[in-house]
Amino acid sequence: MAKAYCSPNTYFRCMCVLVLFFFFSHTESTLVFQPSYLIATGSTITTFLLGNASQDISLKLRTTSPSNTTGNLSPPSCVEETTQWNVTMEQVGKTIARVHLRLNRSLDLCGDNETDSDCCPKPLCVLETLQLSACRGGTPQALLLIQVKIYSLLLPSGPLSDKKTVIPNQVYHPLGSCPCDLTPTACDTHCCCDTDCSLDDLKLFESHCFSGPFGGNISPTPDYQCYAQSAENSPDWFPFLCVNSPPENNPYLGLFYQGETITPNPGPSFQASVLSAPISTDDYRQGSPIFTLKDQYFTIPQHSLLGQCTDNAPVAFLKNFQENCVTLLRSCPYQPPLQTTATDLRVQVKDGQGGVVTVDMVDEVAGDLSHYVLSTDPTAPTKMYFCENVTVALDYKLFWRGNSLMNITLTRTVGNFAFNDSMHLTTRYSSVFLNGEFTGQQNSGNPGYQVERPVIGGFVDTSENNTGFIERTSINIWKPVSGGLCYTAEIRPVLYGENSTAGCLLPVSLQNMTQCNILRENVASLQGALVTATHVAKSGDPDSLSLADWANITFVTLNSSNPVEDSTSSCSGIPSHLHIHVSSVVTGVIDGIHQKEIHSLQVSYSESTWRMECGGGDSSPCMNQMETQSFPVTSSITFTDIPINIGPPKTRFQINFTEYDCDRNDVCWPELAFPITRYYTGEPYSQSLAKGLIVVFFFIAASFLGNPWRQIRQAWNNSSH
Incomplete structure (x- = not known):
C-alpha cells in the first residue's frame, strides 16, 4: 500500500486535503459545514454544506452569546429568529451546497444630527456571534459558528471623483515645507509636520519624527546669513559681506518650475503594449521614412549596424546611399532581392502631398560580370549551374521638390552567369535624391557646402551648342574592395x-x-x-x-x-x-x-x-x-x-616688447586696472570710473580705520592716563 508523505511546509495543506477527502467519502448520511468556524469582517459570508443537503434541509440563523453561569454557548436550535442577515443556499453538486450570508443594513457612520436608525452609531458597527444550523424535520444536523466584527465605512466629505490622483509636474513648483506628507487627508506615520495628524497621533511618534529637510525640519541657518552672527563673535568682514536671505529660500526644500498637471487616461493597467503599424506623415522631412500606398516602409537592401545586408531596410528622405552586398551562392536564387519581378518593383509610393508616385523601371543587361562575380570555389565538386536574369544592381533616382516626391526611376541590372557549385556574388544598391523633376542635378548645399556631401567638379563643354556651359x-579618390588591386x-x-x-x-x-x-x-x-x-x-x-x-x-x-x-x-x-x-x-x-x-x-x-x-x-x-x-x-x-x-598687423612695439603684450605674456600689467580703462565695455566709462574710485576709497578707509587707527587710539588713551 502506497504511503503519502507531507513536508513541514505543506503539512497543513495535506491535512486539509485528507479531511476533505474523508468528508467527501462519508457525506451520504452526514451533514457538516466546512469550515465549522468563521471570523467575518465584511458584509458577505460564504461557506459550504457537505452531505445530502437536498432532502428537506432548512437553515436556521440566530445570534448567541456565552452563558453567564457556565460560559458556554447555547446548544444548536432549529427555532427561527429574526436577524440582520439574509441566508441563501445554492446546490452546486450532488453532495455540496454553497451557503451565502449577506448583511441587510447600511455600514455608513451616522452624522451628528442624523436620525436614521440604519446607520452605524459607532465605528465598530457590528459585533456579534452567529449560530447557523442545518435542520431536518426540526432536528439540527450541522452547526456553524460565525464571529462577526465589522467596522463602518469612512466616506470622504467632499464630492466623489472617479479620477486617479493627479501628480503635478515638479517644475518651479514649491515642494512645500513638509515633504514627508505623502497621503492626502490622512496622517503619515513619523511625519510630524503633517497637518492631517491630530495631537493624539503626534504623541505616538513625536520622538521618532523624520529628521532633516525631508521631515520638514529646516537645516541650521548658514553662517553667511546676516542674522546668524551676534555682535560679540562676528568677524571683521561680516557686516560688509553677510547675506540677507529669507529662510524660505532653503536649498533643501527647493523651488521648482510650476508645471501643468497630467490627467490620467482611464483604461486597464498592466496591459501588454501592442506594436502598431508605422504612421505615415502628411509630408516628408529630411531623414523621415518614405511610405508606400499601403502604409508600409519603402525599402531597399542596405547594410545594418552589424555589417550585414538587410533586405528590407527603410529608405530615408533626402538620404543618399550606395551599398554593396556579397552573397554566397550554392544554387541559382529564386527569391528577392536576387530574383525580382517587374510587378514587385513597380511600387506605388506616397508623394508626401496626398498623391501617389509609381516607380518607373528600366532594365539593363550586364555584359561584363567581373565587377559582380568575386570568386568561385575551385576545390568544390564539379556541378554546373546556369542562372538567368539574376538581379545584380538596383539603382534608384528619386526626384524631389520641397517636401514631396515628384518621380522615382529604377534601373535594374540583370545578368546571366554559370558557376561550379558555389560563387560569391556582389550586388549593388543605390538611392540618389535629385532636386527637380527630371533635369535637376544633385546639389551639396544651399548655398554653402554641407559636411559629407560630394564636392562638385566640372569641365567646360566647348561644343558648338553649349559654349561656356x-x-x-x-x-x-580610391575605394579599395576585395583584394585591394587597382584594376578591381x-x-x-x-x-x-x-x-x-x-x-x-x-x-x-x-x-x-x-x-x-x-x-x-x-x-x-x-x-x-x-x-x-x-x-x-x-x-x-x-x-x-x-x-x-x-x-x-x-x-x-x-x-x-x-x-x-x-x-x-x-x-x-x-x-x-x-x-x-x-x-x-x-x-x-x-x-x-x-x-x-x-x-x-x-x-x-x-x-x-x-x-x-x-x-x-x-x-x-x-x-x-x-x-x-x-x-x-x-x-x-x-x-x-x-x-x-x-x-590688423602687429606693430613693431608689439613684436619686440612682449612684456606689455597681453596676448604673448602671462602677466598683463595694462589690464591691472581694466574695469576703469576704456577697454572695458560692460557699462559706460563714467560709471565704471566712479565705481572704481569708490572701491579704492573703501580700501583706503578700511586700512586707515583698521589696525593702525586702533593702535593710535590705544596710545592716546595711555598717554592721557
Missing part, C-alpha cells in the same frame, strides 16, 4: 569636410621595371582618372551657366626630367601618391549656420622609387621576369579653413 563631374578597385567621390586617405595595390613585374617610362605613364593614368575635372564649384548649388560660381583647379605638374636608371630592378619618379588640398572660407551666416564655400582646390603628386625586393630568402621576383610584387598607389584629401578675420 559647365558639365558636372565628380572628384574621386572602385572610386568614390570626395566628401566635403572629410579628410581621408585610401589606395590600392599595383602588381609590377621585373619586366615592367625595364620600361620605367611606360610604368610612370600607367601610374599617372590611374591617378589622373581620379580627377578629370578642371573646375570646382565654389558653393553647394552652382549655376552651370555662370563661370563666377566655379574656381579653376590647380594642377602641380610633375618633373618630366627623370634620370635614367642604372638598375633594371628599380624605377624612380613614380607618381604613386595623389594629394587633393581644398581651402574653404566662411562667406556668411544664415539662420545661425556658417555658410562655407570652396576658395581653391590643388592637385599635387608625390613621387617615389619602386624597387623589387628579393630579400628574405625569396629571390624569384628578381629571377623570374613574370613574377610580380605589389606596390601601393594612394590618394588623400585634406580640407583647410581660412580664418575669417586675420586682424
